[in-house]
Amino acid sequence: MTDASEAAPPIAPLPAVLGALHDPVRLEMVRRLRNAGAAVRCGALYDAINKSTATHHFKILREAGVIERLVIDGQTCQRLRTDDLEAALPGLLDVVVDAANRAHADATAESRR
Secondary structure, X not given: OEEEOOOOOOOXXXXXXXXXXXXXXXXXXXXXXXXXXXXXXXXXXXXXXXXXXXXXXXXXXXHOOOEEEEEEOOEEEEEEOHHHHHHHOOOHHHHHHHHHHHHHHHHHHHHHO
């Protein structure tokens, strides 16, 4: 069962969306969501921060219109608003996530050396 916990706001103007994506923690959350291609349980979207900090980051992303919160089978999940973002800011999500994926791959390769 899938229920939206709250109505998604409109996509914010470009500066607000870029501001939300500017933070490395939020960018990693968006990268993971995009790569998953579906709603993801909140705890799977972050590693090195506590739950209250993650909640703050989710709020900023929701307010910018980047994600929406869902409850799926009693689990709180986040979903990327891919279609809405593409309609409001064409190509932005692809470019940002592609760059984040490259940076993640480079960091992973560097840490294995």
